[in-house]
Amino acid sequence: VAHDAVTGLSILGATGSIGTSTLDVVARHPGRFRVRALAAHRDVKGMARLCRQFRPELAVMADPAAAQALYRELNADLPGTRVEGGEAGLMQAAEVEGVDCVVAAIVGAAGLLPTLAAARQGRRILLANKEVLVMAGELFMAEARAHGAVVLPVDSEHNAIFQCLPDAYPARDLDSLGVRRLILTASGGPFRTRAPDTLVRVTPDEACAHPNWSMGRKISVDSATMMNKGLELIEACRLFSAEPRRVDVVIHPQSIVHSLVEYRDGSMLAQLGQPDMRIPIAHALGWPERLESGVAPLDLTAMGRLDFEQPDPQRFPCLQLAYDALEAGGDACAVLNAANEIAVQAFLDGRIGYTAITTVVAAVLERMNAGGASANSVEAIRAVDAEARTMAGQALREQVV
Ligand code: NAD
Ligand code: MG
Secondary structure (H helix, E strand, O other): OOOOOOEEEEEOOOOOHHHHHHHHHHHOOOOOOOOOOOOOOOHHHHHHHHHHOOOOOEEEEHHHHEEEEEHHHOOOOOOOOOOEEHHHHHHHHHHHHOOOOEEEEEEEEEEHHHHHHHOOOOOOOEEOHHHHHHHHOOOOOOHHHHHHEEEEEEEEEEEEHHHHHOOOOOOOOOOOOEEEEEEEEEEEOOOOOOOOHHHHHOOOOHHHHOOOOEEEEEEEEHEEEEHHHHHHHHHHHOOOOOHHHEEEEOOOOOOOEEEEEEEEEEOEEEOOOOOOOOHHHHHHHHOOOOOOOOOOOOHHHHOOOOOOOOOEEEEEHHHHHHHHHHOOOHHHHHHHHHHHHHHHHHOOOOOOOOOOHHHHHHHHHHOOOOOOOOOHHHHHHHHHHHHHHHHHHHHHOOOOO
């Protein structure tokens, strides 16, 4: 994308935490970006507000009733905005004309098809939706390569690693670049120091009260269990074609060092910044240039210190579940992701306790015993995903709230 041209954007998951942070950065650069499509699930009010501000040509609500409501809401004053609904609408948002760059910020497996569609169109993809890489990473990356789609990570850790890799990446692999390890930092979430025997009683609001980041509820719960770091471990392996043994996790409670790359000669490169997603978003929106993000610079002396510690496997068993799924290979990561989505939703709905999230995911992984080669079609991946969701439903019913 030439820097003097206007970049056409499509934002999938526009009303969410990443979507609105993206639009906050975009609004700081009038004339540089043109928002052509916005898509979300069913927040009609939020979507209507964004449509009035950014005037996209296409607005999509995945929920058909919400699409109708948005249509009624906008019709009179925004004749230039076409409203569509359902999965077909999401696909249109990924494929609409004049879009250079698709921001993949839907939460969960619902983002798979449109994100894959964007890859097949060869568009630049700003990838926040890590679940796509966990369930279908090999397929997605292969499609992106085949169609010349540049994938830029928005997840802060992966964006940090991308920033710490030389320009020769991805043309050359990690080994030939002298990379020894990728080190993902993790905050440890709200329960890093909480007495383990009190975890059974924590509420959804407590689990979502992240000490450093403000995010959607699903990823917030994942951060509390550290399943988020497990998903990110898989994400890193897929994005950077790294073997699992090359990726490590270290707890860093201040969330200032967003991740590191260790080189053969003993050098470690890190990316630092405030814990504000507008930094990785602005990096990916502007790449290879640098854009104003609206985030205040870091004051090193005010910060004083940075701490690092080993994650405790007893406290955070989800991290091991993710390593095991990665080792098992094949569909195990898709199973892990689906079971986790079901378990986290059940916890958020008050149907199971916090510690049951891990129990349910572990039970589904054990019963499905997936492994070996990965499914190499979307249909096969969707079938595994559906089966794991059914199994997770059964495992849920065995849990007591
Ligand atoms: P969120 O819950 O705030 O927003 C989710 C967005 O997805 C909303 O716009 C919602 O309308 C849309 N959506 C939900 N279900 C949908 C469906 N079935 N069809 C279409 N759209 C649907 O979540 P978030 O925190 O913005 O996270 C979005 C993604 O980015 C997740 O995959 C998350 O892991 C990842 N991510 C988020 C952060 C963060 O700081 N929030 C950081 C790194 C990665
Ligand atoms: Mg992250």
